[in-house]
Amino acid sequence: MQLREEIAERCRRQLKKLADARSRAASSEEWECLRRPLLDVIRAAFPTFMYDRGPLTSRVVSRHNFGDYRVENVIFESYPGWEVNGTVYLPAQPGRYPGVVCPTGHSCKTGESYQISAQTFALNGYAAISFDPPGVAGEIGHMNDHFTNGLIGYLTGIWSNTHFVLDAIRCIDYLETRDDIDFSSGGVAMTGVSGGGATTIYASLLDDRIRFLAPVCCLNEHESLHLTDWYTSCPEQFATGLIAHGIDFTDLIALQAPKPCLIVGGREDDLFDYRNTQRLYHDAADVYRLYGRESELGLFLDDCGHAYSLNMANEVVRWMNRVFKPGVQPLPLRLENLSVQKPELLHCHPSNEVNMYTINRDEGRRLFNSRAVPVGEAGSTYLKERLRQTLGLEHADFPREADASSRVRVQEQKPTGAYQFRAVSLRTTFESEVPGLMLRRTRPSSGVVGASADASGRLPAVLMIDEAGKWDGFRSFGPLTALGDALVYSIDVSGFGELAPRPVWHDVAPWCDIERVLTYLSVAADRPIMGLRVRDALHAWQYMRGLPEVDPNRLILAGKGLGATVALLTSLLIGPFHKLVLWDSLLNYQALTEEFPFAWKQSVVVPDILLHYDLQDLLRNAPCSNKTVINPLNAAREFVDLTHASALYPEDVQIFAGLEESRARDAFVQAILAE
Numbered sequence: 001m002q003l004r005e006e007i008a009e010r011c012r013r014q015l016k017k018l019a020d021a022r023s024r025a026a027s028s029e030e031w032e033c034l035r036r037p038l039l040d041v042i043r044a045a046f047p048t049f050m051y052d053r054g055p056l057t058s059r060v061v062s063r064h065n066f067g068d069y070r071v072e073n074v075i076f077e078s079y080p081g082w083e084v085n086g087t088v089y090l091p092a093q094p095g096r097y098p099g100v101v102c103p104t105g106h107s108c109k110t111g112e113s114y115q116i117s118a119q120t121f122a123l124n125g126y127a128a129i130s131f132d133p134p135g136v137a138g139e140i141g142h143m144n145d146h147f148t149n150g151l152i153g154y155l156t157g158i159w160s161n162t163h164f165v166l167d168a169i170r171c172i173d174y175l176e177t178r179d180d181i182d183f184s185s186g187g188v189a190m191t192g193v194s195g196g197g198a199t200t201i202y203a204s205l206l207d208d209r210i211r212f213l214a215p216v217c218c219l220n221e222h223e224s225l226h227l228t229d230w231y232t233s234c235p236e237q238f239a240t241g242l243i244a245h246g247i248d249f250t251d252l253i254a255l256q257a258p259k260p261c262l263i264v265g266g267r268e269d270d271l272f273d274y275r276n277t278q279r280l281y282h283d284a285a286d287v288y289r290l291y292g293r294e295s296e297l298g299l300f301l302d303d304c305g306h307a308y309s310l311n312m313a314n315e316v317v318r319w320m321n322r323v324f325k326p327g328v329q330p331l332p333l334r335l336e337n338l339s340v341q342k343p344e345l346l347h348c349h350p351s352n353e354v355n356m357y358t359i360n361r362d363e364g365r366r367l368f369n370s371r372a373v374p375v376g377e378a379g380s381t382y383l384k385e386r387l388r389q390t391l392g393l394e395h396a397d398f399p400r401e402a403d404a405s406s407r408v409r410v411q412e413q414k415p416t417g418a419y420q421f422r423a424v425s426l427r428t429t430f431e432s433e434v435p436g437l438m439l440r441r442t443r444p445s446s447g448v449v450g451a452s453a454d455a456s457g458r459l460p461a462v463l464m465i466d467e468a469g470k471w472d473g474f475r476s477f478g479p480l481t482a483l484g485d486a487l488v489y490s491i492d493v494s495g496f497g498e499l500a501p502r503p504v505w506h507d508v509a510p511w512c513d514i515e516r517v518l519t520y521l522s523v524a525a526d527r528p529i530m531g532l533r534v535r536d537a538l539h540a541w542q543y544m545r546g547l548p549e550v551d552p553n554r555l556i557l558a559g560k561g562l563g564a565t566v567a568l569l570t571s572l573l574i575g576p577f578h579k580l581v582l583w584d585s586l587l588n589y590q591a592l593t594e595e596f597p598f599a600w601k602q603s604v605v606v607p608d609i610l611l612h613y614d615l616q617d618l619l620r621n622a623p624c625s626n627k628t629v630i631n632p633l634n635a636a637r638e639f640v641d642l643t644h645a646s647a648l649y650p651e652d653v654q655i656f657a658g659l660e661e662s663r664a665r666d667a668f669v670q671a672i673l674a675e
Contacts, residue, residue: 001502002431002433002499003499003518003529003532004501004502006429006431006432006494006532007521007522007525007527007529008227010525010527011222011243011521011524012223014243014246015221015222015223015246016246018034018038018245018246018248018251019246019248021034021246022034022251023286025290026290027290028290028291031254031287035255038251038255041241041242041245041247042206042239042247042255045159045161046161046162046165046206047157047158047159049079050162050165050166053170056076056077056170056173056174057076057077058074058075058086058177059075060072060073061073061074061348061349062345062348064341066339066341067092068092068123068337069089069090069092069119069123070089070091070122071087071088071089071090071341071345071346072088072090073085073086073088073346073347074086074087074088074174074348075350076174077170078163078167078169079354081353081354082163082354082359083140083348084131084167084171084350085347085348085349085350086129086131086348087129087130087131087346088127088128089118089119089121089127089129089130090122090127090180091122091123091125091127094180095180096179096180096181096182097125097126097127097180097181097182098126098181098182098185098188098189098324099126099127099128099172099182099183100126100127100128100188100190100191100320101129101171101175101188101189101190101210102118102121102130102192103131103133103164103168103192103195103196103197103199103200103203104130104131104132104133104138104192105133105193105195105197106136106194107136107137108132108136108138108343109130109131109132109138110138110343110346110347112307113193113307113308113309114130114193114308115338115340115341116308116309116335117191117193117308117313117316118130119339120310120314120338121313121317123331123333123338124317124321124331124333127175127180127181129171129174129175131167131171133164133196133199134167135147135149135150135356139348139349140352141352142352142355143352143355143356143358144163144352144355144356144357146160146163146236146356147234147235147516148597149355150163150235150236150356151235151519151602151605152357152360152593152605153360154235154523154605154606154607155360155364155589155592155593155605155606155607155608155609155610156360156363156364156367156593156610156611157363157607157608157610157611158359158363159236159239160234160235161198161199161202161235161237161239163356164198164199164202164236165199165202165206168199168200169203169206169207172187172188172207172209175188185323185324186211187210188210189212189213189214189320189324190203190212190214191213191216191316194216194217194306195218195236196218197215197216197218197219198215198236198237200213200214200215201213201215201252201253204256204259204261205252205255205256210259211259211323212259212260212319212320212323212324213256213261213262214264214320215263216264216265216308216312216316217264217269217271217306217307217308219249219265219272220276220277221248221250221279221280222243222248222249224273224276225272225276226517226521227521229506230506230514230517231271231506232506232514232517232520233520235520238521238524239524240523240526240608241524241525241526243521243525244524244526249280250283253280253284253297254284254286254287254288257287257290257293257296258288258296259296260296260297260322260323261296261297261298262299262300262315262316262319263280263281263284263297263299263300264299264301264302264312264315265277265278265301266302266304266305266306266307266309267301267302267304268303268305269306270305270306271306272306274301277301278299281297285297298319300312300315302315310333310334310335313333314330314333317330317331360593361593361594363610364590364610367611368590368610371610371612371614373612373613373621375620375621379620379621380572380623383572383621384573386612387534387572387573387613389612390528390531390606390607390608390609391569391606392526392527393531393534393535396429397531397534397535397538397539398573399428399538399539399542407427407428407539408427408543409424409427409433410422410423410424418441419441419442419481420440420441420442421437421438422437422438422439423435423436423437423438424436424437424438426491426540426543428535428536432494432532432536434491434493434499434540435470435491435498435499436470436489436490436491436492437470437471437489437490437491438487438488439474439480439481439487439490440459440485440486440487440488441484441485458548458550459486459549460485460486460550460554460555460578461486461487461489461544461545461547461550461551461554461556462480462486462487462489462556462557462558462672463489463491463540463544463555463557463567464480464488464490464491464558464559464560465491465493465496465537465558465559465560465564466490466496466559466561466563467496467560467562467601468496468497468560468561469496469497470490470492471490471497472497472560473490479665479668482669484673486556486672487544487547487549489540489544491537491540493533493563493566494532494533494535495518495529495532495533495601495603496562496563501514513602515601518603519602519603519605523607528605528606528607529603530566530603530604530605531606533566533569534566534569534573537566537570538570538573541570553578554578555577555578555579556577556578556579556580557570557571557574557577557579557580557624558579558580558581558582558672559581559583560584560585560668561584562586562603562604564585564586565586565615567580568582568615568618569618571618571623572618572621572622575623577623579627579671579672580622580628581628581668581671581672582628582629582632584630584631584633584637584664585615585629585631586600586615586632586633587615587634587640587644587645588614589606589609589610590610590614591635592604592635593610595634595635595636596635598635599636599637600635600637616649616650619649619650625652627652627653627654628654628655628656628667628671629645629649629653629654629655630656630659630664630668630671631657631659639657639658640657641657641658645657654671
């Protein structure tokens, strides 16, 4: 529960700060002072190519006439090579009609919810365009899985929501190229359900051409959906730093003010509880009231589940008419007036050659070629700064030596043959502790070079961070028992071993996973889980090096699996030490952009890391002269060949590649014992 509660508590503090400021705003001028910097934060969450859009070209794939309405299937690019599969629903008679963009939720545009709503708009005299979102059941799923390919965007600075929102905005650009779209009111409407509702909200904050929005079945606060219920929403809900600035779903609606907005929900929606949606509406209405425009924010609840019902569509038309067709009443449509067409009639067959995977891969390569990390003392200073920034490290994460012993609780001490085990718990903050096991020999070893006591009786010491948990290296006389007289301190950092988060009931769904949602929340709170792990390691290192029996000139930092990455990130922040030993380590973060699928825990992500540095830069600047890497692994956790690793890593790193388990274990032991 520890990792879960620490992340939740941080998010709650951050969200409360803005919520309190919003509730104190007594005028539209006061709210505008809050609003402008928040909009800047949201805009900055998207990459610059969102705003550097070039001219748009399109082609019609097919046309179909269904009597009461017509359909045109079109393709256009939202990003060079990335094709949007638009289906434009038009009234039966030619003419000029207001436009409405209908982002699809996390399914595909051929679904009933999307056809029924778009047909309703067309029958009421609107030109409605729907399109598939990337990575789900539609036509642009290949290499666009937003839970996996989208996650990698955190590394390159391309938030996965970019692809959803950019497609929606490019739909407006496309409508502007058509002679039959009426832009006399200054823009278009946008309305979508579930993920399409989230797309609608963000697109409206970025593009003033959206004159009216109606997000459907997509609004709860973080507290109820993510911090209490622990539902795993997609990464599109969690931009880097958004929660750190206090931005909640209520604020995303309040920031729309005074733009006309209708919030829509289902009373039987088992994901977005309508009571939370009601509360959110009332809080956002307070901001609309500051402008004297409370009538421009509405709430409509239908007796349906997680869907875009006909009743919802009819109500959205009534609101759209207020903006685009004043005085016109919506048609009293019933389901028998509508029909669901065969999917193949709405297909566009877009190319998938450019996708989330290729975009992040190419951006990773561009950053590799353009990134200039200084060397020497300047490089060390630069990397320390960037590590603090990207890992979200704070002043309290760097402990003072005098504080270490007062924060340790010895839980158990057991002699076992020639060894003595001590179970200790080290407190890093008031709420968090790092469980650890400390081993030392009770009888000196014989003939082991490099691990014996010095003249004063002080011992070399090893801090071990193992993704498999603090016990793994000790089991069955494992490698941590073969390190001579060295004191061995093996710890569980946040999310490892004893601190692995316990599953929640949502995890029965294939897209839900407690570590996944904790990763997203930690990124949005500007305190990624990898930063918490480094914090834990910093405190453990400070405690170990201050022990009276430890030789401060023979300190060794080691890690295995993802624990090796934690060790490497930590190495730049602990001052000079003796050795760094990494076993089964991630080759570098760029490797995660190069191959798919990847097999590492999602919590490996460090937001924006590739904009500033990568692991080879840390190895080059690590403040120790003895560095060993055993079995560097790629994104799929497969062996990287020696030639590739040697070309990437600095010359002073000893590399062992492709070793089977027993030989890798021997190499690990020898790397620690060697003089």
